[in-house]
Amino acid sequence: MIELSGLTKRYGEKVAVNNLTFTVHPGIVTGFLGPNGAGKSTTMRMMLGLDNPSAGDVRIDGKHYSQLKDPLKYIGALLDAKAMHGGRSAFNHLLCLAQSNGIPRGRVREVLDTVGLTAVAKKKAKGFSLGMGQRLGIAGALLGDPEILMFDEPVNGLDxxxxxWIRNLMKSLASQGRTVFVSSHLMSEMALTADHLVVIGQGRLLADTSMTDFIRQNSRSYVRLRSPERERLLDVLHQAGIPAVEAGDGALEVDGTASERLGELAAGHRLVLHELSPQQASLEEAFMRLTAESVEYHAHSDRPRSDHAGASPPEQAPGWGDGWQQRRKGA
Incomplete structure (x- = not known):
């Protein structure tokens, strides 16, 4: 279990993490989401004692990270797949970690096999692809067979x-009763992996809830109806006191009424339906809606406008596509 209480980190006048309080529970995969610059990496570094908080507290199974003897046996983490000595082989990289934490040499071969790197165990890490580096970093996190695991963007570079494989690994670890905490920008992958979500924006806690509740609370759910007898369907819905909104493609959209009820109503009036489909927003849509005011950097696709009609657009710096700008919010 990971417990954060009032966790705060300041860099001069900049507040990177602002009074975060939440608990990461065992037995489930907890996703950690937030826009770029939200404070996710800083938070994870403070969990591991790599940065000291300006205020507040982090506890790993009731202890500060600095109080853990042989910490790899308590918590394993992948924060940066490149954080390794490139001149060492995969085996020797893991062996150094194992020796520093009192972990048997045989465990190195076990985790190399788990992540699929046995065939390249003697090769130097500097020659590894990004995906191979990710696998080696995951092997390091698993090395101490810990009860708590943290992963920052674990699927980067993976085919x-x-x-x-990593999706099923995280689910398997959680099913064993372990605490699994994962940060990612890939919403489609997080939707398939996480059971619970912690969402932050500009260093503040925005949500701490289940995946299902997060999507429900931050999106619109409705039912689409389509019938060749559209006008009669509208009359039936009106008589039942069910408001419907006309969609642009000829369908009707109904909020607040279950699809089962609508299907039974249509059947009772012998109405033919060509479509009866509950609509639920994706995790990405719900996330974008919740964090819209917390995004620090925005990209705009509008082509720059000239002050004079017919004038050519201004020259752009090399490397920037036409019309793309990046600006800090509020600047």
């Missing part, structure tokens, strides 16, 4: 098979 589809690797993504499927």
């Amino acid at each position: 589809p098979e690797g993504i499927h």
